[in-house]
Amino acid sequence: MVRKHIIVEGRVQGVGFRYNAALIASKYKVTGYAKNLDNGSVELEAQGTPEAVDVFIMEIKKGTPFARVTALYQDDIDIKEKEKSFKTF
Template identity: 50%
Template sequence: MNLHIIVNGRVQGVGFRFTTKQKAIDYDLKGWVKNLSNGSVELEIEGNDLQVEDFLSELKEGFNPFIKVNEVHIIKEAAGHKGYKNFEIR
């Protein structure tokens, strides 16, 4: 499964990208995460369905007390997998 995600809330300046990368590695997911100029964060993840769903559950909770997730917009990519080799912060 491959998902393209936009996260809104208190997600910049609170370690969100670093924590996202660590959690993605924990779940053996591949892809990337980056800050957007409007204060939201964009990411793309791919991996098996169960790992992706578990990751999403944690992401929606905010990973840690400093992060406040207000909205999560998810687009399921039709391609399935793009073949990312690792997870990176862009």
């Protein structure tokens, strides 16, 4: 099990990016959250198997038809026990 803190920059607010991230998380059984930041980027935390989190990150990098990711930064962070879902804020 791994957990990543992720910052995504680009056209990622107001274009369904967080909703899409939640759909991808559900598909790969990844838990965590996505929320908009005041600077126009999106912050995510993603937890799951190393393979699932890697695929999740690759998928969100693609963006959506309306979203465009220009940069993605990630760091390993501590796992949150008993987390059961992926939320958007």
